[in-house]
Amino acid sequence: MITGTVILGGLALTLALLLLISARVLKPPPDPIVDRIESALPRIQCAQCGFPGCRAYAEALAADDTDINRCPPGGDETIRRLAELLGCEAKPMQEDLGEANLDQVARIDESLCIGCNLCARVCPVDAIAGISQMMHTVIANYCTGCELCLTPCPVDCIELRPRDA
Ligand code: SF4
Ligand code: SF4
Ligand code: SF4
Numbered sequence: 001m002i003t004g005t006v007i008l009g010g011l012a013l014t015l016a017l018l019l020l021i022s023a024r025v026l027k028p029p030p031d032p033i034v035d036r037i038e039s040a041l042p043r044i045q046c047a048q049c050g051f052p053g054c055r056a057y058a059e060a061l062a063a064d065d066t067d068i069n070r071c072p073p074g075g076d077e078t079i080r081r082l083a084e085l086l087g088c089e090a091k092p093m094q095e096d097l098g099e100a101n102l103d104q105v106a107r108i109d110e111s112l113c114i115g116c117n118l119c120a121r122v123c124p125v126d127a128i129a130g131i132s133q134m135m136h137t138v139i140a141n142y143c144t145g146c147e148l149c150l151t152p153c154p155v156d157c158i159e160l161r162p163r164d165a
Contacts, residue, residue, distance in 0.1 A: 034062045040081040042073045045124030046146035048097050053124060061086065069094045073102065073144075104145035104160040110135045112157035119149035119158060 037058035044054075049070040051057040060066040061082065068082040069091050076093070083090040106127070108119070113135045120128040120136060127143040130136030140163070150158050 031059075031062060034058050036085060037061050037082065040074075040085055041071060041078060044073055044102075044144040044146065046073060046144060047124065047148060048072050048146070050097070067091075067094065070097060072097050101145050103163050105140045105143045105163045106138045106145065106147075106149055106158050107140075107161050108136055108138055109157040109159070110137060112155050114155055116154060118152040118154065122148050122152055124148065 034055070035058075038055055041054040041058060047053065049057045049066075049072075051060060051066075057066065057071065061068065068086065068088065069079050071078050072093065074081075076090075079090050079093065108128075113130075115130060115133040115135060117130065117132045117136070120126075120130060124146065125142050125144055127139050128136055128149060129139055138158075145160060145163070147160060150160070
């Protein structure tokens, strides 16, 4: 009985190891073109391109599923780099995506903050510090002014200010 259990346990362990090894061996290698496209992007993860971050936008560009003129923070310089990289014509920035403004920074009115943590959950660069039920604050040096934290705040206590104010 004990021998049978040991054999079954050994088989299960072997199978698990085989699955782990095959998963690693069969995992597709990182796509160098996606890496290169991502390097040409500002990488501030603001989601203004309509993708959840720069990597996702780079993957869509590599798959020819989107256009090169969707990154407002990168502006014309990023469009030029992407056109060069992908061998296509540069074009004007798509107009309906808003404007990125790295000169602005979010600020929380700490007297109104209820500590719900919703802002911190959406901040793509972890620029909001605070624990649940406690006051939150923005680490200005990390904030890219992307505005993603404004909408989720239930008490409307986040505003954007000029970075140097
Ligand atoms: S708009 Fe540009 S910087 Fe923002 S997430 Fe998309 S690719 Fe990244
Ligand atoms: S704090 Fe707000 S504005 Fe600043 S990077 Fe985070 S989500 Fe964007
Ligand atoms: S979403 Fe608003 S209330 Fe909630 S933690 Fe952030 S700043 Fe405070």
